[in-house]
Amino acid sequence: MSTENGTIGSQGEVNGDVMLTHFRKKDDDDANGEVETEETQVYIENYKDKLLIYGINDSPPxxxxxxxxxxxxxxxxxxxxxxxxxxxxxxxxxxxxxxxxxxxxxxxxxxxxxxxxxxxxxxxxxxxxxxxxxxxxxxxxxxxxxxxxxTSEPSKEGxxxxxxxxxxxxxxxxxxxxxxxxxxxxxxxxxxxxxxxxxxxxxxxxxxxxxxxxxxxxxxxxxxxxxxxxxxxxxxxxxxxxxxxxxxxxxxxxxxxxxxxxxxVILFLYLAKYNMPVPVWTPSLGFRIIRYPLHQVFAxxxxxxxxxxxxxxxxxxxxxxxxxxxxxxxxxxxxxxxxxxxxxxxxxxxxxxxxxxxxxxxxxxxxxxxxxxxxxxxxxxxxxxxxxxxxxxxxxxxxxxxxxxxxxxxxxxxxxxxxxxxxxxxxxxxxxxxxxxxxxxxxxxxxxxxxxxxxxxxxxxxxxxxxxxxxxxxxxxxxxxxxxxxxxxxxxxxxxxxxxxxxxxxxxxxxxxxxxxxxxxxxxxxxxxxxxxxxxxxxxxxxxxxxxxxxxxxxxxxxxxxxxRGIAAWQVSEEDERADVDRTEFNEGYEVYDPLIPRSIMYSKLMKYIPFLPYKRGNVEKELGNVKTS
Known part of the structure; x- marks a missing residue:
């Protein structure tokens, strides 16, 4: 859930694909806004309700x-x-x-x-x-x-x-x-x-x-x-x-x-609704037991x-x-x-x-x-x-x-x-x-x-x-x-x-x-x-x-x-790429397909003539500014 002073997570809320989340709360009591107190709330994410544990752009341990x-x-x-x-x-x-x-x-x-x-x-x-x-x-x-x-040897004929x-x-x-x-x-x-x-x-x-x-x-x-x-x-x-x-x-x-x-089959189907208790240790929180679908990930x-x-x-x-x-x-x-x-x-x-x-x-x-x-x-x-x-x-x-x-x-x-x-x-x-x-x-x-x-x-x-x-x-x-x-x-x-x-x-x-x-x-x-x-x-x-x-x-x-014929569902237009995806249906958007080139190049009109690279219409400064702001 979100507050005016910061972001606070509660148990059972999915804020990311990590098992431990650190939450920072800002106090605005100080006139300069320089005073911060940090709270750390530890919770166990409900992995069994997630369709994916790690998405395409995620970096697992x-x-x-x-x-x-x-x-x-x-x-x-x-x-x-x-x-x-x-x-x-x-x-x-x-x-x-x-x-x-x-x-x-x-x-x-x-x-x-x-x-x-x-x-x-x-x-x-x-x-x-x-x-x-x-x-x-x-x-x-x-x-x-x-x-x-x-045959034993290639023929010399022909x-x-x-x-x-x-x-x-x-x-x-x-x-x-x-x-x-x-x-x-x-x-x-x-x-x-x-x-x-x-x-x-x-x-x-x-x-x-x-x-x-x-x-x-x-x-x-x-x-x-x-x-x-x-x-x-x-x-x-x-x-x-x-x-x-x-x-x-x-x-x-x-x-x-x-x-x-x-x-x-037993591990990833019959036991899919259960999380396995796994012992872990970190310097900050020491030894503890977490629940993680280990048996499903490595079935x-x-x-x-x-x-x-x-x-x-x-x-x-x-x-x-x-x-x-x-x-x-x-x-x-x-x-x-x-x-x-x-x-x-x-x-x-x-x-x-x-x-x-x-x-x-x-x-x-x-x-x-x-x-x-x-x-x-x-x-x-x-x-x-x-x-x-x-x-x-x-x-x-x-x-x-x-x-x-x-x-x-x-x-x-x-x-x-x-x-x-x-x-x-x-x-x-x-x-x-x-x-x-x-x-x-x-x-x-x-x-x-x-x-x-x-x-x-x-x-x-x-x-x-x-x-x-x-x-x-x-x-x-x-x-x-x-x-x-x-x-x-x-x-x-x-x-x-x-x-x-x-x-x-x-x-x-x-x-x-x-x-x-x-x-x-x-x-x-x-x-x-x-x-x-x-x-x-x-x-x-x-x-x-x-x-x-x-x-x-x-x-x-x-x-x-x-x-x-089903072809319409496989066709993606430029408008589809620019539009916001339905997060109830998709975990990530079209950004997973972006090549490893500077984003500013994708706004160049030259990209229209290169069929294997994306062309993003719009003003590059405005678009990049919106990305930084978001």
Whole structure:
């Protein structure tokens, strides 16, 4: 409550996101107004009634920031591992452990770089940028349709020549460092490196196109035609096909996986209305007990640690199989301990570490398909994150900036040789809904942690040794929450409309049916032109592409109002940005999207012509004066 002499807080009143608030009361008895008496009132905030404990611009205590960042990092670790292993499969290196370790270090390093850049320079929502699974599907389809992709040597015919390791790889990264490895199918290191180089050049070019979409503002134009009825089916199809890789983790031991899920669900759902007593000590107030939703903030991390310990106990007691051929072996805590021993202490990924870039037309088309899906995925994630963080929908300049940063980092990821681009991870958005911690500082710290993971090989290998069913259970919780967030985007559409129901149902069903049919035929498209047939077979086998095309076509050709389609709710005008937001609906306003540039520059008329930066109309002196006064 407010008084004439100052501000006084009372117990149960929410004045900020801290547990202890100091109140200062001014006495105006002195003529000069120089006499002040300070009162300190201590109270415990009612966290259970808050939809968010820490908002985007809030700075949690350093220990909370580090632990939350570690939790977010652990949740995403399995995703990095899965995508990295699938890229190794696509370039025919599934049996080369040394190469897979190097590829994983590069993936972790680039995920850290991209996450840091997105939160500092990009859209500035609390987002984790990791290895994009969208790029793996077309790469695997390309390998399937090209019968010579995994032959022992690249063919010399048609202008393609083998790539000698002695002349193509960096001097610091040779066959000897990877192991001059040949698997049972005679796949040499030369062939693996050749495949990586073909993807590198194609991915760099696709990343450039990706960045260009944001730099030129074409994404803002795209938002006129792409709304919830296009993006929700796209993300839904991704979820459906993510089930397969997740099952590979969960089926190792269903009991441990369900235990991981159960612990997390109990902590953040069933116990959501309770605050845990936590002992704290400060020099000014000494030792005391406060109530804080610790179990909810760290629900997933607590579940991972407890079930990791459970696996350790079961391993020590001999209750888990020691047969390496048995699927249950990966539930043991020592199943992948060799990774820790073999990984080097230090490694530093850099552009060109696999040699000069190559180019493949099929690989470029694959990457461009993935880029389209990735852009739609990211746009949907931006709006979903804004909804979870209780901030207004992102304006066009913020979306443009986010896509531009993603594209630039995808170029760098391709140059480093990761074999994939980087994209927004929806599961971490779901984790925000669980923990109620939406601070940008947490994700900046997560980016730094991932950079260290990529550099310190043995440190990252320790987390990779987490038992598979524990990772699988955490992924189920994480993606389950985010799937609910994705579906909630349909709230802004009129789902009682037969039009919208038909578009959503048809796009999902056709997106599943066509690729399922394509998988049953070795060559689903046969026109007599081998290259065209190969490319078209790859396109019709991609569920995300098929579903997206159907949804976008129907949504833009079947008559319907902007409000009915939900596009109106995603469009932010300049007037909306200048207006005061409804604080009963939003915790923070459009200021969370402002880039790190001097505020006075935003009032320059030059900003009207830069689509990825905000332009604020009005008199700069007047506006800045009002800001200082307020």
């Amino acid at each position: 350093i220990h909370v920031t580090i632990i939350c960042a570690l939790q977010q990092g652990l949740l995403s670790l399995s995703g990095q591992l899965i995508v990295s292993l699938l890229v190794a499969e696509a370039v025919c290196a599934s049996k080369n452990d040394a190469f897979k370790a190097r590829l994983l270090s590069s993936t972790l390093f680039m995920s850290g770089i991209t996450t840091f850049c997105m939160n500092i320079f990009g859209i500035r929502l609390p987002l984790f940028q990791g290895a994009a699974s969208e790029y793996v599907i077309p790469l695997l389809l390309m390998a399937d349709t090209d019968q010579t992709f995994c 202008g393609q020549s083998p790539v000698p390791a002695t002349t193509t790889m960096s001097p610091n990264f040779t066959n000897s460092s990877l192991g001059n490895y040949t698997n049972n199918d005679e796949i040499t290191m030369d062939r693996i490196i050749y495949n990586v180089q073909m993807i590198q050049g194609s991915l760099v070019l696709a990343g450039f196109v990706h960045a260009l979409l944001g730099f030129t503002g074409l994404i803002g134009v795209m938002l006129r035609f792409v709304g919830p009825l296009t993006i929700v089916p796209t993300l839904t199809l991704i979820f459906i096909f993510i089930v397969g890789p997740v099952i590979k983790f969960v089926e190792v031991n269903w009991g441990i996986a369900f235990s991981t899920i159960a612990v997390a 997933i991390l607590i579940s991972i640690v407890l079930n990791w310990l459970l696996c350790g106990v079961l391993t020590y007691a001999g209750l888990l199989t020691d047969d390496k051929k048995n699927i249950g072996y990966n539930a043991r805590t020592d199943a992948r301990i060799q990774i820790v021993r073999d990984n080097p202490w230090l490694t530093f990924p850099y552009p060109g570490q696999f040699g000069p870039f190559g180019f493949s037309g099929a690989a470029f088309i694959s990457c461009m398909i993935a880029t389209l899906i990735s852009v739609l995925d990211s746009i949907g994630d931006y709006y979903a994150c804004a909804r979870v963080c209780r901030v207004p929908a992102p304006p066009k300049h913020a979306v443009n900036r986010g896509i531009m940063i993603e594209g630039l980092c995808s170029m760098l990821s391709g140059a480093v040789g990761c074999g994939h681009a980087t994209s927004t991870y929806g599961g971490n958005i779901g984790a925000i809904g669980v923990t109620k911690v939406a601070s940008r500082h947490v994700f900046i710290a997560t980016g730094v942690i991932y950079i260290l993971f990529g550099i310190f090989g043995k440190f990252s290998a320790l987390f990779i040794s987490i038992p598979y069913p524990v990772l699988g259970g955490a992924i189920v919780v994480m993606f389950g929450i985010f799937f609910g967030v994705v579906i909630s985007n349909l709230e802004v559409t009129n789902m009682s409309s037969p039009r919208n129901i038909a578009i959503f149902g048809l796009s999902i069903f056709i997106g599943l049916a066509v690729p399922t049919w394509a998988k049953k035929h070795k060559s689903p498209v046969q026109t007599g032109h081998a290259m065209f047939d190969k490319i078209m077979s790859m396109l019709v086998g991609n569920p995300n592409l098929v579903g997206t095309i159907i949804a976008c076509f129907l949504d833009n050709t079947v008559p319907g109002t902007a409000e009915e």
